[in-house]
Amino acid sequence: MWDIGGQDSLRSSWTTYYANCDFVILVVDSTDRERLHISKNELYTMLQNEDLKKSRLLVLANKQDIKGRMSAAEISEQLKLTSLKDHTWQIQACCALTGEGLSQCLEWMLTQTGR
Template sequence: MEWFKNIYEWLLSLFWSTELDITLLGLQNAGKTSLLKAICGSDFTPDSIPTVGFAMKRVKVGRVTLKCWDLGGQPRFRSMWERYCRGVNAVVFILDSADPSTFDTAKTELHSLLEKESMEGIPLLVLGNKNDIADAIPVDKVIQTLGLKEITDREVSCYSISVKEANNLSAVLKWLIANRKT
């Protein structure tokens, strides 16, 4: 019977599979690469090497393949963000919710990007990462801090997560699949 199930799944994937382009953004050390590794099934490692430029990985989730662009968050790479957001199904913006020194810059960079004409209508998922740290701000403060209620021209959601503890990662995947721009 197992072979029948495998053939059935394979046939379904031929006719009913989807590929979504997703861009992961945020300032340096927010957890973008760690999130991508976690989505791919790897264990958390605290000594991740910062992304230089960009990296791309494909992740299969059921009948959906996520093509994820992980973009560097250092100031010299932020001018590239728009280029890798054009035509994507969703943008994921990750904030280190335990580092208040980055909040103003994160808000400025996010709103500057969303003002670009090429970004029109692309759904946005904001993740307040590192909720396992005692000083991390809760999701309602992430919404307030980044001015997410000011963004009215697209679907916007915000979750509090911890990549390290794998908190809320399944909700992230469900959101990406359900709220993508088609």
């Protein structure tokens, strides 16, 4: 598992970590509507990489505890997740501060690995 950060200066090094990757976990700030298009563009660029062809995608819709946040359904729509035909994916509403939704993420990952 690697936390490779989303800063612009780090993105060119992401491919270093793609080999043998079973899952891509994208954490989305559910309150940041203005930068969601950046996440979408980077996600689709990543998923085109040959090393990620067999990976599964887990999107964490974080900060669900904040008023005015986007729902997981809204984020899914904005990211056009239903258009992903070559990757199994799941989106999960969560709150990193309370841990709400995180156990469901781990359960989904386990079912995907057959364990």
